[in-house]
Amino acid sequence: xxxxxxASREITCKLVYYGTGLGGKTTNLEHIHSRxxxxxxxxxxxxxxxxxxxxxxxxxxxxxxxxxxxxxRFQLYTxxxxxxxxxxxxxxxxxxxxxxxxxxxxxxxxxxxVEAMHNLYENLSSYxxxxxxxxxxxxxxxxxxxxxxxxxxLRQELNPGGVPDFEAVAIDGTGVFExxxxxxxxxxxxxx
Amino acid sequence: xSPESRPDLRGELDRLLEGEGARAGYVVSDAGMVSMWAxxxxxxxxxxxxxxxxxxxxxxxxxxxxxxxxxxxxxTQEGGRTTVRVTGLGDGWILASLHDTLPGQxxxxxxxxxxxxxxxxxxxxxxxxxxxxxxAGGSQVTExxxxxxxxxxxxxxxGGV
Ligand SMILES: Nc1nc2c(ncn2[C@@H]2O[C@H](COP(=O)(O)OP(=O)(O)O)[C@@H](O)[C@H]2O)c(=O)[nH]1
Ligand SMILES: [Mg+2]
Numbered sequence: 414x415x416x417x418x419x420a421s422r423e424i425t426c427k428l429v430y431y432g433t434g435l436g437g438k439t440t441n442l443e444h445i446h447s448r449x450x451x452x453x454x455x456x457x458x459x460x461x462x463x464x465x466x467x468x469x470x471x472x473x474x475x476x477x478x479x480x481x482x483x484x485x486r487f488q489l490y491t492x493x494x495x496x497x498x499x500x501x502x503x504x505x506x507x508x509x510x511x512x513x514x515x516x517x518x519x520x521x522x523x524x525x526x527v528e529a530m531h532n533l534y535e536n537l538s539s540y541x542x543x544x545x546x547x548x549x550x551x552x553x554x555x556x557x558x559x560x561x562x563x564x565x566x567l568r569q570e571l572n573p574g575g576v577p578d579f580e581a582v583a584i585d586g587t588g589v590f591e592x593x594x595x596x597x598x599x600x601x602x603x604x605x
Numbered sequence: 606x607s608p609e610s611r612p613d614l615r616g617e618l619d620r621l622l623e624g625e626g627a628r629a630g631y632v633v634s635d636a637g638m639v640s641m642w643a644x645x646x647x648x649x650x651x652x653x654x655x656x657x658x659x660x661x662x663x664x665x666x667x668x669x670x671x672x673x674x675x676x677x678x679x680x681t682q683e684g685g686r687t688t689v690r691v692t693g694l695g696d697g698w699i700l701a702s703l704h705d706t707l708p709g710q711x712x713x714x715x716x717x718x719x720x721x722x723x724x725x726x727x728x729x730x731x732x733x734x735x736x737x738x739x740x741a742g743g744s745q746v747t748e749x750x751x752x753x754x755x756x757x758x759x760x761x762x763x764g765g766v
Contacts, residue, residue: 417746424746425638445762453761455652469660474652477757481750485757488656504663508636590764597758605751 417604423484426600427508428593431533432515433525434466434494437554440583441515442471442491445593448586449475467493470505487597494529503536511548511600513592515583516571518553518561526571548599551578552592557585614735618643621727627690627702632732633659635697640735644703658701662691678721694728 417424430438439459446457455474462468470490477485492502514533516526537544553567564580572578577595581588622630622644629644631651637659639651665680680691683706692700 427636448764449761456650458653458657469664472653472656474656475761477754477761480753480757481747483746483750485754488652500667501664504660504667507663508638586764590762594758594762597762598755601751601754601758604746604754605748 417483422482423486424480424604425486425488426510426597427488427490428511428513428596428600429505429509430489430491430513430515431502431506431529432494433517433522433529434496436494436515436517436522436526436529437581437583438491438494438515439467439471441513441552441554441581441589441592442473442489444583444586444589445475445489446473448590453478466495467491468498469493469501487600489593496528499532499536502532503539506536506540506542509537509542509547510603511596512544512550513596514549514551514571515581516551516553516567518555518567519558520560520562523562523570526567530571545574548596548603549576550592550596550599551576552581552583552588553578554581554583554588556580556587557582614641614731615643617731621724621731622702625702625704625724627704628687630700630702631655631658632694632728632735633662633699633701637663640698640732646703649703655701658689658691659699662693662699662701663697665691666693666697678725692725692728694725694732698732700728 430441432438439461442457446454453476455476458472460467460469460471470492473489475487475489477487479485490505492498492505512533514530516522534544551572553564555561568578577599579588579592579595581592583589618630618632618641622628627644629646629649630642631639631646631654632641633655634640637656639655642651662680669675678693682689686706688704688706690702690704692702694700
């Protein structure tokens with residue numbers, strides 16, 4: 414679904430960070446924003462409430478420069494996690510090329526993670542997209558917390574299909590770029 | 606990071622925008638990507654502008670049936686100096702145009718009735734040409750593109766400061 418514009422020789426790929434509210438999606442984008450060379454990235458837009466909850470989305474464009482004659486860029490989006498913002502989530506998935514599911518490792522968020530995963534399947538199916546068929550990775554975030562479930566338990570619950578998955582501590586950046594690189598590479602592979 | 610437009614389509618879009626009294630305009634696809642632009646876009650952060658405007662248009666498109674049972678054909682947001690107008694072009698495509706707000710008068714009135722229909726028809730024709738052109742000229746990127754893109758990803762997303 415990547416937009417290839419042969420007229421202007423541009424390729425734009427859209428990556429969406431999905432997952433339960435407060436799982437760390439915005440934190441992932443903030444870390445990326447802070448570590449990518451300012452020449453390569455655009456402005457980060459966050460549409461959030463006063464209490465910092467994502468209201469509509471966060472958006473961060475990254476320019477990969479010219480690759481074999483095509484100006485190539487990635488657009489990173491997050492969705493709002495709150496259950497009642499589903500209409501917004503669905504809109505943001507439109508035209509998606511790759512998805513990063515950010516799971517909250519804390520035991521008491523186990524059910525919320527599963528719900529968010531179901532919601533992702535459901536929303537994608539309304540666009541006739543099958544999660545097995547598009548670049549997808551799972552990030553188990555908040556591995557620093559004592560209340561974090563063991564990795565195997567999270568895997569069993571969220572990743573029966575064995576898609577690429579990563580442990581992360583988004584607040585200090587651990588795992589953030591590993592996850593991003595993995596999905597980005599899967600996306601560019603689908604273009605050839 | 607303004608995308609380029611094909612010169613001939615851009616000339617056509619220029620004329621349409623001029624007829625509309627617009628200073629500049631972006632034609633944005635259903636996936637929120639710029640297909641064409643024309644006019645004076647100096648000082649506009651195109652990517653931020655387009656991502657926000659297309660999100661807003663998409664939200665409005667879902668909103669309309671909830672409140673009036675139909676679609677909004679256009680939205681206008683008036684600022685002190687510039688007014689943004691979003692016109693639906695069908696299939697989720699939009700034209701986001703920038704207009705000078707005239708002191709004390711607001712914005713030049715938008716054409717109504719037949720005229721707006723004619724404008725939309727012209728724009729749709731233009732979009733059709735752009736779509737055809739965008740997908741012409743080969744179905745794939747050149748060989749080796751993905752490998753090079755992957756190494757560029759390693760470089761830009763390496764995570765160091
Ligand atoms: N302990 C810990 N807190 C985190 C981590 N990642 C994010 N947070 C915190 O979790 C809260 C929610 O994060 P946010 O990125 O806004 O979540 P979002 O709703 O998914 O966008 C914030 O207070 C973050 O600082 C992590 O890896 N460890
Ligand atoms: Mg958020």
